[in-house]
Amino acid sequence: MAALVRTLARLAGNPRYRAVVAPLVPPPARLDPGHAAVMMGYDFHLTADGPRLIEVNTNAGGILPAWLAGHPGAPVPERLQERLRATFAAEMQAHSRGARRQPRRIAIIDETPAQQFLYPEMQLFAELFRAWGVAAAVVDPAELSASADGVLLDGERVDLVYNRHCDFYLETPPLAGLLAAYRAGTVCLTPNPFNYALLADKRRMVQWCDQQLLAACGLSDADRELLRQCVPESRLLADTDREQLWRERGEWVFKPVDRFGSRGVLVGEKITRGRYEQLEATTTLVQRLVPPALTEVPGYGPMKTDLRLYAYRERILGVTARLYRGQVTNLRTAGGGFAAVRIG
Secondary structure, X not given: OHHHHHHHHHHHOOHHHHHHHXXXXXXXXXXXOOOOOOOEEEEXXXXXXXXXXXXXXXXXXXXXXXXXXXXXXXXXOHHHHHHHHHHHHHHHHHHOOOOOOOOOEEEEEOOOHHHOOOHHHXXXXXXXHHHOXXXXXXXXXXXXXXXXXXXXXXXXXXXXXXXXXXXXXXXXXXXXXXXXXXXXXXXXXXXOHHHHHHHXXXXXXXXXXXXXXXXXXXXXXXXXXXXXXXXXXXXXXXXXXXXXXXXXXHHEEEEEOOOOOOOOOEXXXXXXXXXXXXXXXXXXXXXXXXXXXXXXXXXXXXXXXXXXXXXXXXXXXXXXXXXXXXXXXXXXXXXXXXXXXXXX
């Protein structure tokens, strides 16, 4: 799993791969801001034949709740805090071309954040930043005053926006000011549309299954073989024979490319013909079904299990598990949710 994360991080920096992606994404995602993206998340299912990458996320949550779940009553260890803060410092340094070692003020943004399941984690991050000597707040984008001149919160300039929002391409009106600041380079936005387009837009999994394209990008035989083994067969619904696919639906999962997490994901064996006919051909990813492994949870029985690796560029920051029942990952199963992972 770590090898695949590092391979994809290198691929994201590959000029030939970037040239392939650029025509496929909205204009804001073609702008290289000169830095990467904090808290990348790579989600895997484990199989008898090894791990399979299910999806990639640019605003991956869960690393702090998972650690706390595995260590009840204990504070987040300083070594983990330092590891996470270092990624934000690296972003600030890259954005400022070395002029600033760390941000002075960070805004953590999401849509109505207090209503989000992971709002407590956002608050933990704010505390982590304040302990670093950096002013920080969790806010809705509407609370920011943003334009090409920069981003302000309560009249004070924001150097870095930690983006937990799920309008990944900054296309909705509430994010128009932030988009202007991002385009002008007057704020460090991380994660950002550029990195989302390269790694987390589900449509990229189609390219990762294209051995000829990967070879044309200059990937080594070993890297191409790793991608072949770990990335389930993926294609757009528009590129399939829909009738044949309907007959084979039990072997596939249908994922909307413009949604996040498990929202809108449909397991083929459960889908009705009517719902199948409603799927939008150009925005539905068809992915080979990879059933999740099971973990025995004391007092709750077996639960489906995903593993999530968190990374900054090629550096692995941590790993968590998500335990659930039902068709797809959720955070509502009794006894489920984020869990700590012991490696040994």
